Amino acid sequence: MGRKRTKPDKIRLTEVAKLAGVSPITASRFFRNPAALSVGKRVRVESAAKELGYVPNLAARALASQRTEVVGVLIPSLTNNVFSDVLRGIYDTLDGSRYSIQLANTRYSIFQEEKLLRLFLAQKPAGLIVTGINQTAESRTILESVDCPIVQIMEIGPAPVDMMIGFSHYDAARAGISHLLEQGYRRIGFLGARMDPRVQRRFEGYQAAMNDAALFDPRRVVTTSTPTSVTLGGTLFADLVAKAPDIEAVFCVNDDLALGALFECQRRHISVPEQMAIMGFNDLEFMASAVPTLTSVRTNRYEMGRDAATMVIEAIEGRRPAQPVVDLGFSVMKRQSSAPRN
Amino acid sequence: MGRKRTKPDKIRLTEVAKLAGVSPITASRFFRNPAALSVGKRVRVESAAKELGYVPNLAARALASQRTEVVGVLIPSLTNNVFSDVLRGIYDTLDGSRYSIQLANTRYSIFQEEKLLRLFLAQKPAGLIVTGINQTAESRTILESVDCPIVQIMEIGPAPVDMMIGFSHYDAARAGISHLLEQGYRRIGFLGARMDPRVQRRFEGYQAAMNDAALFDPRRVVTTSTPTSVTLGGTLFADLVAKAPDIEAVFCVNDDLALGALFECQRRHISVPEQMAIMGFNDLEFMASAVPTLTSVRTNRYEMGRDAATMVIEAIEGRRPAQPVVDLGFSVMKRQSSAPRN
């Protein structure tokens, strides 16, 4: 025969129901939808649960109801400040709700992403937040077959799987370059690290803006697949200056690189912005604090996380957003490091 | 009567077993402990599972086996770089294992921590990683009653709940101050933000070292409960200089503050280290890259996460570590910003 019966000291819903003098199913309803109970029973179940210290068994709940209250979140990096801001937005929103978060880290690999997506499937998530729009064909198929709301974050593009919230990295980079051009800079270099799809699109924005002004020159582009860091910013800047000594300004695909470039300028006694303008991307907190203050393209990362989480919750609960694709935009934060060229 | 029968197109273990020509329980064993099967059945089940695209139902597994393969992780902040390094260590280790991670964010609140701990209970985690040694009495009781391995990270102290990995913030700060004293600095200020328990202990280390040298002066201490930032470093430094204009060196409880202090010095044309020595804490990547390079107390954050994860896994699988409390130490990274005082 089967296993031994449950130890009698374990607190199950049955125990709560017994103490409250109701049927188990009524006790169950207290947790799912208290409004459906009469006031008397509601109070009785509540106090019984408290008295016994009842803790619901989530596995049983998930098995019986065929769904969970877990929102899966897939991001490419835990180290990058950009994602920690997004995550904070997600956690701040979801922590106040009934949903919990399952976070996984793709390490910028779409294959890792595919693997993790499969893993999520086994959990029957209530919703999914995934980074970016470059999934493998296989991942895309999985996402389309999953029966839950999905929000793609960080960028927007054609053909959302479901919902989407982000901004155009192409336009943002382009706007940054336009600013530098307006300030009078012409020989503008490009510093790129990691070169993930979004950075790639920032490069395209840079290239387009420079081409439009008939100023694009590939010798002024320095990129690497290495993960970004402040130190790397210094190294790349040194490479750039070596390749193109006549450079007047540098657009960095993120703020760490920009800070590294600033330090390298200080090391070489190149004055910023007199001899070299610097522009970053994301507008991390320190940019406004550096000396000189550093120009950057601000992205709304916290808001992205917050709104993505709100969108999933709403969609889970049946309230589809009027607008499934949300453009959060960006803004060029003009600071000392891109002062008008004399 | 009960609900409708399962749709026949759903792939359950039963379907796999049927296709493989074995009993469901044998198919189950294939996933739990393939070595227990004969080679023939093993191959048959494996190919059947692949053919049908079987995805196990984790909720059912958890309910039947009364355990999960989830490791709960409680950290106080997602934004702080310090924790992202620790997290990376944890994810790198656990991603390669059968265990998955449930991450929750206490926002530096021990009451939030208590709440989240209760939430974790409902999941019957296989292991737990919690930050620090300052839990509420209630949390402590919960932790002690939970039937799974627990690792406390970030610091070490007396009376571990189970296992512990970290270092002494007191000793680390003390060692930092000793270095400044050795370099000839006497009027050493203290900049502190957030003032969580670990920062508090760094302050105590500072105070003790200064007292030992008969140099402690409360006017040289500036702290705030505000969360840390680079900008805040500048503000606090300005406060410090206002309170104690004769200051020669400043110990910052983290690297963001140190960077902010450096920027503030640049703004005021105070040369570092000639007129002002600066020291940070944690040794984030940018410290070695700043101009001048910034002295800091290096902490082994990635290793802490990695080893904590390893310890939980080992303990879950019955191999208790020989040493339940691990001191990862620290090292003072001596750089330009604390050059010997002339």
Next chain:
DNA sequence: CAATCTGTTGGTAGCGCTGTCAATATGAGT
């Protein structure tokens, strides 16, 4: 007064998997 409706409650069965133990097959030892 019967018919209908709404609000509240309970009975039953089953979600998909695995722990326990029994059954059977296989090989070794006497």
Next chain:
DNA sequence: ACTCATATTGACAGCGCTACCAACAGATTG
């Protein structure tokens, strides 16, 4: 040939909860 140990497999029941439907009370309606 027989016993005993070991490897492999299966039957059974049940993990704790909830979906589905039925039932019933009381209110409302014609």
